[in-house]
Amino acid sequence: MTASETRLPPPLFVPDDDLPVIWSPEWAPFLDIDGTLLDIAARPDDVFVPDRLIETLTAIADTCGCLALVTGRSLPQADALFGAGRFDVAANHGAVMRIGGVVCDQAGDPGAAEAMAAALRPAVDRHDGAFVEEKGHSVAVHYRAAPEAEPFLLQAAHEAIRGSGDAWRILIGKAVIEIAPQSATKGTAIARFLADPAYRRRRPFFAGDDTTDEDAFVAVAAAGGLGVLIGPERKTAARYRLPSPGAFRSWLDGSVAGRSG
Ligand SMILES: O=P(O)(O)OC[C@H]1O[C@H](O[C@H]2O[C@H](CO)[C@@H](O)[C@H](O)[C@H]2O)[C@H](O)[C@@H](O)[C@@H]1O
Numbered sequence: 007m008t009a010s011e012t013r014l015p016p017p018l019f020v021p022d023d024d025l026p027v028i029w030s031p032e033w034a035p036f037l038d039i040d041g042t043l044l045d046i047a048a049r050p051d052d053v054f055v056p057d058r059l060i061e062t063l064t065a066i067a068d069t070c071g072c073l074a075l076v077t078g079r080s081l082p083q084a085d086a087l088f089g090a091g092r093f094d095v096a097a098n099h100g101a102v103m104r105i106g107g108v109v110c111d112q113a114g115d116p117g118a119a120e121a122m123a124a125a126l127r128p129a130v131d132r133h134d135g136a137f138v139e140e141k142g143h144s145v146a147v148h149y150r151a152a153p154e155a156e157p158f159l160l161q162a163a164h165e166a167i168r169g170s171g172d173a174w175r176i177l178i179g180k181a182v183i184e185i186a187p188q189s190a191t192k193g194t195a196i197a198r199f200l201a202d203p204a205y206r207r208r209r210p211f212f213a214g215d216d217t218t219d220e221d222a223f224v225a226v227a228a229a230g231g232l233g234v235l236i237g238p239e240r241k242t243a244a245r246y247r248l249p250s251p252g253a254f255r256s257w258l259d260g261s262v263a264g265r266s267g
C-alpha cells in the first residue's frame with residue numbers, strides 16, 4: 007500500500023500532553039526537521055534552533071538510547087543545525103543514512119544531482135526570489151518568494167529528470183520542488199534504522215509535517231509505532247496531530263522527565 011492509498015481515520019488532535027508516549031528504551035524516536043522541530047522560515051538558512059531544543063533532544067536520546075533526524079536536508083546541513091555528529095540522521099529524504107557515526111547508505115549519484123541543478127538554473131533564474139539548493143544527493147528548487155513560478159519550475163524539474171530512467175523522483179514540499187533518488191524514501195529510512203541493532207525491536211515514533219513524510223507515517227504504523235502530524239488537519243497516515251512546531255517543541259519539553267519550564 008502506498009502513502010496515497012492509505013485509508014485511515016482523520017488524525018486525532020492532541021492537546022499538549024495527551025500523546026501516549028513516555029520515553030524509554032522501548033521507543034525509537036524519528037524526527038523531521040523543517041516544519042516539525044523548527045518553524046518554517048523565509049529561506050533554508052534563516053531557521054532558528056533553540057538551545058533548549060537540542061538539550062531536550064539529547065535528553066530523549068539518552069533516555070531511549072537512540073534518536074534520529076529524518077530529513078530532506080543534507081547531512082552537513084543537519085549537523086550544522088543540531089551539532090556535528092550529535093544525532094543519527096537520514097538525510098536527503100532517506101538517501102543518505104548515518105547510524106552510530108557511520109555513513110552506511112548513500113543512494114543517488116551526486117554528479118548527476120549537480121548536473122540536474124545546473125540544468126535547472128536557467129529556468130530558476132527567470133523568477134526573482136526562486137533559487138536552487140544543492141544538497142549532494144538531492145536538489146531542491148525553492149519558490150517561497152515566487153509562488154507563481156511553481157508550474158513552470160515543476161515542468162523544468164520533470165525535464166531535468168527525463169532520461170534518467172527510474173533513478174530520480176520529484177517530491178513537492180512546502181514552496182519547494184525536490185529531486186531525490188527513487189530508491190530511498192523516509193519510509194525506507196525508518197525500515198533501515200529498525201533493522202540496525204541500535205534500533206531493532208523498538209517501537210518507532212515519527213513526527214513530520216509534510217506530504218513527503220507520509221511514507222514515514224506508513225512505515226511506523228506498519229511497525230506498530232506512532233505517527234504525529236505537525237500542522238493543520240489533512241489526509242494522513244499519522245494517528246495524532248499537533249498544530250505547530252511550537253506546540254510540538256512544548257510537548258517534547260514536557261515529555262522529558264525531571265525537567266520543568
Ligand atoms: O524533511 P524536512 O526536515 O522537513 O526538510 C524539508 C525541506 O526543508 C527545507 O525547506 C523548507 O524549510 C525552509 C526553512 O523553513 C523554507 O524556507 C522552505 O520554503 C521549505 O521548503 C530545506 O531547505 C529543504 O532542503 C528540505 O528538504
Ligand SMILES: [Mg+2]
Pocket residue numbers: 038039040041042214215216
Ligand atoms: Mg518537514
